[in-house]
Amino acid sequence: MSAKLRLSVVLIAKNEASLLEDCLNSVSWADEIILLDSGSSDGTPALARDLGAKVFENTDWQGFGKQRQLAQDYASGDYILMIDADERVTPELRQSIEACLQQPDDSKVYRLGRRNLFMGRFMRHSGWYPDRVCRLYKADKFRYNNDLVHEAVDTGNAKIVDLKGDLLHLTCRDFFAFQRKQMNYAEAWAKQRFQQGKRCSYFSIISHTLAAFLKTWVLRAGFLDGKQGLLIAGVNAQYTFNKYAALWAFSHQLQKSEPQ
Numbered sequence: 001m002s003a004k005l006r007l008s009v010v011l012i013a014k015n016e017a018s019l020l021e022d023c024l025n026s027v028s029w030a031d032e033i034i035l036l037d038s039g040s041s042d043g044t045p046a047l048a049r050d051l052g053a054k055v056f057e058n059t060d061w062q063g064f065g066k067q068r069q070l071a072q073d074y075a076s077g078d079y080i081l082m083i084d085a086d087e088r089v090t091p092e093l094r095q096s097i098e099a100c101l102q103q104p105d106d107s108k109v110y111r112l113g114r115r116n117l118f119m120g121r122f123m124r125h126s127g128w129y130p131d132r133v134c135r136l137y138k139a140d141k142f143r144y145n146n147d148l149v150h151e152a153v154d155t156g157n158a159k160i161v162d163l164k165g166d167l168l169h170l171t172c173r174d175f176f177a178f179q180r181k182q183m184n185y186a187e188a189w190a191k192q193r194f195q196q197g198k199r200c201s202y203f204s205i206i207s208h209t210l211a212a213f214l215k216t217w218v219l220r221a222g223f224l225d226g227k228q229g230l231l232i233a234g235v236n237a238q239y240t241f242n243k244y245a246a247l248w249a250f251s252h253q254l255q256k257s258e259p260q
Contacts (some may be wrong), residue, residue: 008077035059190246
């Protein structure tokens with residue numbers, strides 16, 4: 001049996017002091033914790049240090065993907081576990097992670113199932129569970145992409161392996177804060193697609209919005225999540241509307257600015 005390898009837990013944060021303690025306590029068993037702060041004003045860096053993390057700072061924000069990769073570059077462990085301040089590793093997931101470190105396979109990337117909280121309820125359907133994300137991988141073999149939003153590990157030809165145990169994700173604790181975050185994501189998504197030369201029609205806004213609602217409510221069995229499931233279907237439709245409406249707006253502004 002191979003010797004257990006070192007694990008670096010890595011996260012990026014800004015003004016997450018209210019969430020940080022429970023997050024870092026859930027991974028206190030790791031060999032090191034790396035936190036890259038992007039300019040907090042609520043004492044996040046000091047709290048992280050008090051909880052045993054190694055803290056660095058980068059306020060030159062260039063997107064989630066680049067910030068995560070910069071944070072990863074500070075890690076010294078053999079394996080990376082990338083998490084967020086609003087996530088918690090459950091005991092069962094910890095056991096799965098430690099088992100991987102005892103029998104490592106550099107060709108694999110490990111995927112975690114997130115259980116997402118929405119308005120006081122951890123969802124079981126609606127496309128919110130198991131919300132699988134690739135977060136555990138060999139540090140010197142895999143890197144994050146440069147997406148402004150919805151960033152991900154570039155897994156290449158790696159074999160993706162699902163781990164047992166949940167990663168608890170406190171997605172929506174404050175509905176209005178959640179909505180503001182969704183709006184920011186929509187704007188970043190639209191801006192990135194526009195810069196890539198993507199455009200959309202007025203009809204695309206409507207069709208994608210309706211499709212998002214039906215996909216969540218019907219195909220992903222959102223109706224089984226009760227009132228929260230209906231709200232999520234509406235939120236997903238609204239988010240989709242905002243994305244495509246913003247992309248259309250960028251295109252419309254470009255057409256108006258072009259010489260006639």
